[in-house]
Amino acid sequence: MCRHFAYLGPETPLASLLLDPPHSLYRQSWSPSDMRGGGSVNADGFGMGWYTQGEPVRYRRSVPIWADENLPGLAASIRSTAVVAAVRNGTVGMPLMESAAGPFQHQRWLFSHNGLVRGWPGSMAKLAEGLPVTDLLTMDATVDSALLWALIVNRLELGPAEAVASVVREVEAAAPGSRLNVLLTDGEQLVATTWTHSLWVKQTDDSVTVSSEPWSTGDGWRELPDRTLLTATRYSCSTTPMEGRQ
Numbered sequence: 001m002c003r004h005f006a007y008l009g010p011e012t013p014l015a016s017l018l019l020d021p022p023h024s025l026y027r028q029s030w031s032p033s034d035m036r037g038g039g040s041v042n043a044d045g046f047g048m049g050w051y052t053q054g055e056p057v058r059y060r061r062s063v064p065i066w067a068d069e070n071l072p073g074l075a076a077s078i079r080s081t082a083v084v085a086a087v088r089n090g091t092v093g094m095p096l097m098e099s100a101a102g103p104f105q106h107q108r109w110l111f112s113h114n115g116l117v118r119g120w121p122g123s124m125a126k127l128a129e130g131l132p133v134t135d136l137l138t139m140d141a142t143v144d145s146a147l148l149w150a151l152i153v154n155r156l157e158l159g160p161a162e163a164v165a166s167v168v169r170e171v172e173a174a175a176p177g178s179r180l181n182v183l184l185t186d187g188e189q190l191v192a193t194t195w196t197h198s199l200w201v202k203q204t205d206d207s208v209t210v211s212s213e214p215w216s217t218g219d220g221w222r223e224l225p226d227r228t229l230l231t232a233t234r235y236s237c238s239t240t241p242m243e244g245r246q
Contacts, residue, residue: 002087002089002102003029004025004084004086004102004114004181004211005017005083005209006185006192007209008209008234009081009204009207009209010081011079011081012080012081014050014078018085019072021215021216023213023215024215025065029042029066030066032212042064042089044064044090044096044101046060047061047085048085049103050082054187056110058105062097081187082185082188084111086102086114088100091120091144093120094143103183104140108186109160109184109186110186110187111149111182112182113180113182114197115195116178117171118178119175120175124171131154151167152182160186160191161191168195168242169242172195178195179195180196180197181212183210189231191230191232192210192230193230194227194228198213198223199212199228200214202220203237204220206235224239227241227242228242
């Protein structure tokens with residue numbers, strides 16, 4: 001499995017989110033505490049996305065996050081009010097390349113997936129048939145996360161929360177036992193799910209952060225129940241049990 005986080009709040013250096021906390025995403029790449037049987041290290045690439053004057057920018061690599069010598073200086077020099085970042089533990093049989101790492105992008109939206117789709121790719125054939133052929137031909141990579149993103153993009157006109165929730169439910173029906181923790185933001189709003197994996201949230205008066213694992217202890221983090229849909233802005237956060245929660 002992967003590890004990821006998203007942040008909305010006052011402008012802050014990426015390093016203060018990605019690198020500096022005692023159990024930051026950087027540390028989670030080699031020392032995760034809650035992979036739930038999904039591997040032990042996240043060394044198959046990483047990515048981070050942020051917003052500059054309201055427009056998304058991405059930086060992705062196919063190497064482990066600790067192997068990028070440029071990252072500390074880059075993360076210290078970039079400031080943003082919205083960030084998504086992920087470290088990847090690739091599923092056996094899926095390609096290991098830069099374009100397979102999150103976050104994925106469509107217009108102003110950034111997306112990350114922590115998990116796997118069971119029975120890939122056969123289990124997803126019927127759902128994929130409902131997408132325009134051009135969407136399939138232009139996916140970033142032939143991986144389950146990219147197809148999840150294509151399905152969600154195809155439904156964004158329903159609203160981001162409904163697009164995410166409906167895709168998660170349909171993928172679970174087609175591929176039972178899948179792990180479908182996702183993050184989606186346009187820099188102003190955030191949608192996230194917990195589905196057979198961990199997700200924690202920390203909220204202040206003017207920020208919200210969600211992360212696969214808390215970055216520190218005793219610092220206001222709370223774990224979300226399994227099968228929960230979270231919707232947030234920097235000033236508000238709400239959760240809703242998803243259909244089929246056990």
